[in-house]
Amino acid sequence: MHAVDGLSLSVGRKEVVGIVGESGSGKSVSMYSMLGLLREANVSVTGSVKFEGRELLGLADREMRVLRGRDIGMIFQDPMTALTPVYKVGWQIAEQIRAHQDVTKAQARQRAIELLGEVGIPEPHRRVDQFPHEFSGGMRQRVVIAMALSCNPKLLIADEPTTALDVTTQAQILELMGKLQDTYDSSIVLITHDMGVISEIADRVVVMYAGRPAEIGDRRAVIRTPQHPYTWGLLGAVPRVETKRSRLATIPGTPVSPLNVPTGCAFAPRCEHRFEKCDERPTLRGDGHLDACWLTIEQKVHLRAGAVETGGHA
Amino acid sequence: MGVFILRRFVSAILVMFSISILVFLIFFATPGVDPAARIAGRSATPQVVAQVKHEFGLDRPLPIRYGLMMDHLFIKQDLSSYVNVGYKVIPQIEAAAPVTLSLVLGAAVIWLIVGVAGGVIAAANRGKFIDPLIMFLGIAAISVPAYWLGQVVNLITQSKLHSSIFSWVPPSGYVALSSNPGEWALHLLFPWLTLAALYAGIYARVLRAELVNALNEDYVRTARAKGLSERRILLRHALRCSLISIVSLFGLDFGSLIGGAALLTEVVFGLPGVGQLTYTALQNLDLPVIMGTVMYGAFFVVLANAVVDVAYGFLDPRVRLA
Amino acid sequence: MSDEVLLRATNVVKEFSLRSPGLRQRATMRAVADVSFEVRRGETFGIVGESGCGKSTLARCLVQLMTPTSGSVTFNDVELTTLSRRKLRPYRRQMQLVFQDPYASLNPRRRVGDIVAEPMRVNKTGSESEIRARVLELFELVGLDTASIQRYPHEFSGGQRQRIGIARSLSLNPSLVVADEPVSALDVSVQAQVLNLMADLQERLGLTYLFIAHDLGVVRHVSDRVAVMYLGEIVELANADDLYAAPFHPYTEALLSVAPELDDGTQAPRERIVISGDVPAPFNRPSGCTFRTRCPFATDHCAQVAPPLVELTPGRFVACHYPRNRSTTSI
Numbered sequence: 001m002h003a004v005d006g007l008s009l010s011v012g013r014k015e016v017v018g019i020v021g022e023s024g025s026g027k028s029v030s031m032y033s034m035l036g037l038l039r040e041a042n043v044s045v046t047g048s049v050k051f052e053g054r055e056l057l058g059l060a061d062r063e064m065r066v067l068r069g070r071d072i073g074m075i076f077q078d079p080m081t082a083l084t085p086v087y088k089v090g091w092q093i094a095e096q097i098r099a100h101q102d103v104t105k106a107q108a109r110q111r112a113i114e115l116l117g118e119v120g121i122p123e124p125h126r127r128v129d130q131f132p133h134e135f136s137g138g139m140r141q142r143v144v145i146a147m148a149l150s151c152n153p154k155l156l157i158a159d160e161p162t163t164a165l166d167v168t169t170q171a172q173i174l175e176l177m178g179k180l181q182d183t184y185d186s187s188i189v190l191i192t193h194d195m196g197v198i199s200e201i202a203d204r205v206v207v208m209y210a211g212r213p214a215e216i217g218d219r220r221a222v223i224r225t226p227q228h229p230y231t232w233g234l235l236g237a238v239p240r241v242e243t244k245r246s247r248l249a250t251i252p253g254t255p256v257s258p259l260n261v262p263t264g265c266a267f268a269p270r271c272e273h274r275f276e277k278c279d280e281r282p283t284l285r286g287d288g289h290l291d292a293c294w295l296t297i298e299q300k301v302h303l304r305a306g307a308v309e310t311g312g313h314a
Numbered sequence: 315m316g317v318f319i320l321r322r323f324v325s326a327i328l329v330m331f332s333i334s335i336l337v338f339l340i341f342f343a344t345p346g347v348d349p350a351a352r353i354a355g356r357s358a359t360p361q362v363v364a365q366v367k368h369e370f371g372l373d374r375p376l377p378i379r380y381g382l383m384m385d386h387l388f389i390k391q392d393l394s395s396y397v398n399v400g401y402k403v404i405p406q407i408e409a410a411a412p413v414t415l416s417l418v419l420g421a422a423v424i425w426l427i428v429g430v431a432g433g434v435i436a437a438a439n440r441g442k443f444i445d446p447l448i449m450f451l452g453i454a455a456i457s458v459p460a461y462w463l464g465q466v467v468n469l470i471t472q473s474k475l476h477s478s479i480f481s482w483v484p485p486s487g488y489v490a491l492s493s494n495p496g497e498w499a500l501h502l503l504f505p506w507l508t509l510a511a512l513y514a515g516i517y518a519r520v521l522r523a524e525l526v527n528a529l530n531e532d533y534v535r536t537a538r539a540k541g542l543s544e545r546r547i548l549l550r551h552a553l554r555c556s557l558i559s560i561v562s563l564f565g566l567d568f569g570s571l572i573g574g575a576a577l578l579t580e581v582v583f584g585l586p587g588v589g590q591l592t593y594t595a596l597q598n599l600d601l602p603v604i605m606g607t608v609m610y611g612a613f614f615v616v617l618a619n620a621v622v623d624v625a626y627g628f629l630d631p632r633v634r635l636a
Numbered sequence: 637m638s639d640e641v642l643l644r645a646t647n648v649v650k651e652f653s654l655r656s657p658g659l660r661q662r663a664t665m666r667a668v669a670d671v672s673f674e675v676r677r678g679e680t681f682g683i684v685g686e687s688g689c690g691k692s693t694l695a696r697c698l699v700q701l702m703t704p705t706s707g708s709v710t711f712n713d714v715e716l717t718t719l720s721r722r723k724l725r726p727y728r729r730q731m732q733l734v735f736q737d738p739y740a741s742l743n744p745r746r747r748v749g750d751i752v753a754e755p756m757r758v759n760k761t762g763s764e765s766e767i768r769a770r771v772l773e774l775f776e777l778v779g780l781d782t783a784s785i786q787r788y789p790h791e792f793s794g795g796q797r798q799r800i801g802i803a804r805s806l807s808l809n810p811s812l813v814v815a816d817e818p819v820s821a822l823d824v825s826v827q828a829q830v831l832n833l834m835a836d837l838q839e840r841l842g843l844t845y846l847f848i849a850h851d852l853g854v855v856r857h858v859s860d861r862v863a864v865m866y867l868g869e870i871v872e873l874a875n876a877d878d879l880y881a882a883p884f885h886p887y888t889e890a891l892l893s894v895a896p897e898l899d900d901g902t903q904a905p906r907e908r909i910v911i912s913g914d915v916p917a918p919f920n921r922p923s924g925c926t927f928r929t930r931c932p933f934a935t936d937h938c939a940q941v942a943p944p945l946v947e948l949t950p951g952r953f954v955a956c957h958y959p960r961n962r963s964t965t966s967i
Contacts, residue, residue, distance in 0.1 A: 022823040022824060022825060023823055035539070037535060037538050037539065061544070062543075065541045065542070065543065066541060067541070068538065068539055068540070068541040069539060069540040069541025069542070070541060073539070074536070074539035076532060076535065076536060076539075078532060081531065081532035081533060082532045082533060082535075082536045083533055083536065084533040084536075084537065084551050084554075084555065085533070085555065085630070085631070085632060086554055086555055086629065086630055086631060087554075095540065095542070096540040096541065096542075099540060099541050099542055099546075100541060131631040131632070133631070133632050136914045138914055139914065144536070147536075147540065148539075166686035166687055166850065166915075167686060167850065167852065167891055167894060167895055168686060168890065168891065168894060168910075168911055169686075169914070170894070170896070171894030171908065171910045172910055172912070174896075175908075175910050193823065193824065194824075194896060195824070195898055196853075196895070196896025196897055196898060197896045199896060199897065199898045199899045200896050200897075200899075219899070220899070223898055223899055224899075233825055234824060234825065235898060236828075237824045237825045237827065237828035238824060238853065238898060239828075239831065239851070239853035239854045239856060239857035239858075240853050240856070240857070240897070240898070241852050241853045241856055241880060241892060241895045241897055242880075242897060247832055247835070248828035248831055248832055248857065249828065250825060250828040250829045250832060251825040251828075252829075254793040254794075254795060254796075254823075254826060255823060255825070255826075
């Protein structure tokens with residue numbers, strides 16, 4: 001089974017890249033596999049992953065470990081389960097600092113208190129000695145962020161960092177991530193299913209379908225002039241706060257299982273614009289704004305205009 | 315934390331009080347049964363029955379009977395057997411308890427070390443040859459009954475190979491720790507191993523399952539993302555969280571073993587412990603002794619559970635609030 | 637939509653008594669605090685709020701899965717809270733629930749045809765052959781393959797399972813469907829399918845929906861009128877278009893300003909109002925206005941006097957001393 005297939009992606013310094021897709025699209029797996037977080041014996045990753053010019057695939061576990069947590073920080077979806085329940089949050093942050101830096105326990109703890117303050121946790125001196133269950137969901141996510149930032153990482157990978165949170169908390173966390181990116185000069189890879197979140201924070205967007213990139217481009221380009229029919233469907237399916245439409249655009253069928261991806265274009269079975277050429281697997285094409293679809297630019301402009309006019313293609 | 319411990323022990327005392335009432339009611343207030351005749355034994359004379367009636371206040375109201383009973387059990391400690399006339403129950407239990415305690419404590423140390431080490435090694439080597447090997451040894455240890463294993467051990471160490479490699483093994487029996495610590499350990503070595511085998515097998519298997527679950531938890535993924543070593547993740551994060559279920563298992567096992575469940579091992583190795591005492595009393599229908607051992611067993615089960623709950627509080631901060 | 641009131645809640649309160657961590661005595665948690673509103677026949681009434689705001693508890697009180705601590709719930713002008721279990725039955729059939737989690741709300745060991753047929757069998761609505769025919773009809777209605785009635789829930793995707801849940805809720809021809817976060821567990825493209833289906837069914841069957849969700853876009857999309865809940869209270873209630881265009885309550889305003897939106901060049905630029913802090917614990921409610929601890933416009937007055945839910949302009953209710961987006965700053 002190919003959970004991820006043929007993903008090429010580069011993240012520039014201080015850039016925010018959003019990876020968007022539905023469940024099973026391989027957006028998390030791709031990041032985890034690059035970082036060696038998938039431990040199962042039957043996982044194999046081929047290709048090349050370079051971080052600051054250094055090849056990561058095939059790197060020994062102990063060298064990879066040095067990068068993880070120090071140069072590459074991670075934030076996960078569910079803050080309720082992301083922290084070890086039996087240790088104080090300050091201890092958990094200090095543990096990471098001491099794993100990478102030669103500092104005393106007291107120094108690490110002091111740094112943990114500073115970090116908790118920086119991510120907006122009130123009374124960090126007191127909170128540092130509390131256990132995860134004594135924090136609310138939003139506050140726990142702040143703790144996870146503080147931990148990810150503890151060694152000033154150059155790259156931050158955030159996997160659905162706000163999905164489990166309420167709207168107002170989500171706003172707080174997104175704002176915090178933006179602010180911290182400025183202070184820490186980190187690049188961010190943001191994995192999410194929410195086009196809205198992507199639109200708020202990403203510089204560049206990768207749309208994934210069935211483990212393959214369907215479309216890659218600047219945020220504005222992808223959201224305003226999407227090229228791939230799957231992106232059209234995704235954008236049309238989001239109910240909007242600003243305007244009300246009578247019907248939502250839908251993509252017929254359900255996301256394809258990575259166990260049986262079609263040989264040609266993975267999206268073809270759900271695509272209403274498919275034609276003979278789609279039996280062949282499309283490659284990413286384009287200049288800056290890439291997409292994997294056999295339709296010509298003229299066809300896309302024409303079809304897209306029609307789709308927007310009728311409010312979708314249900 | 316102090317309040318938590320205090321509260322836990324107050325509730326343990328209340329539970330023991332309720333158990334004493336329950337035991338009393340079962341023995342003395344079961345409708346349609348004459349407790350005097352039962353206590354006096356199978357072939358008692360009417361005089362003995364009358365004496366029992368008087369001694370236990372069986373002609374008086376229930377609360378007074380309960381008071382008298384507790385007086386005999388705990389204050390005067392002169393509850394005596396009518397089957398083996400003259401045998402006082404409490405001194406018997408007091409003599410048997412150190413034997414059982416020695417047996418179970420030693421075995422517990424062995425099975426905790428072996429079980430936890432086995433579970434951790436198996437979990438750390440998932441998918442390799444050593445993991446199924448440990449799990450197989452575990453299931454083998456669980457499947458072998460203690461009395462059979464004990465007999466085999468006895469057969470080998472006491473007769474078959476006693477003249478060669480096992481010549482140092484002393485005959486069955488018990489030597490008090492206070493009289494000769496070396497002999498104490500030597501006499502108990504094979505009983506310890508026999509009793510520990512079953513529990514080491516169970517604990518290794520349970521711990522491995524818990525660890526494998528824990529290693530799939532989100533917090534382990536976080537720990538990996540932090541750049542910690544696999545060893546540290548396994549021992550400091552996964553094991554620490556998995557120990558919680560091992561501790562609760564241990565509390566139950568330890569309490570019931572001290573309370574008399576080590577009976578088979580005691581009988582096989584000729585150790586005069588509480589299990590054997592209960593066993594003999596049951597054979598003779600010696601009611602006062604049965605009652606005494608039941609109270610004693612309940613006491614240890616409740617105590618062990620209280621200790622486990624306190625240990626829980628140390629292991630899992632979420633419990634302290636509840 | 638008519639003006640006929642189908643369901644009316646008046647001063648509904650639901651309290652739970654609980655031992656909370658760190659508190660010596662038992663605390664009373666007000667999950668729903670004095671909520672009044674009405675749902676009109678044929679409309680979709682949306683309730684939106686963040687987790688813990690009491691929206692699900694309110695739904696359960698309305699359909700009498702829970703008895704409110706006080707207050708009244710009428711359905712077709714019949715008071716429900718005082719009815720005996722037996723007398724409640726015919727009204728229960730009129731009000732059906734659709735749940736959030738299509739994985740947990742279907743019994744995994746039963747065939748989906750039986751799951752859909754169960755309410756009819758329990759209520760003995762007809763002969764076995766009539767029920768079977770009705771199951772097929774329902775499967776067609778919600779867009780499921782009628783050949784699949786013999787299959788088990790795990791053989792279906794999340795969206796299909798939610799269709800099964802909807803088919804089950806429609807089996808007794810209810811007039812009111814209470815949908816509690818019906819699409820929040822689904823992928824975006826599947827969510828759109830289910831929302832469209834619900835709209836179609838409403839049109840065809842003349843259903844009334846009480847639609848509960850945390851997603852502002854979803855609620856906006858489906859609702860005719862919307863109530864915003866915060867800490868067990870309705871803080872604003874209005875026609876959906878009005879409420880989303882110019883919210884009166886600072887909480888609504890903040891919620892809308894931070895809802896992630898697609899920057900596709902169609903919308904006006906907006907100012908983000910990120911409110912700080914967390915929702916207070918429901919057993920430790922602030923005095924006066926419950927939102928004042930996070931409200932950027934709160935004054936001493938807000939701490940002392942709880943603002944009542946008043947009709948500020950026709951059809952628009954708000955519980956705030958200093959409503960926003962109005963020329964007047966105070967009432």
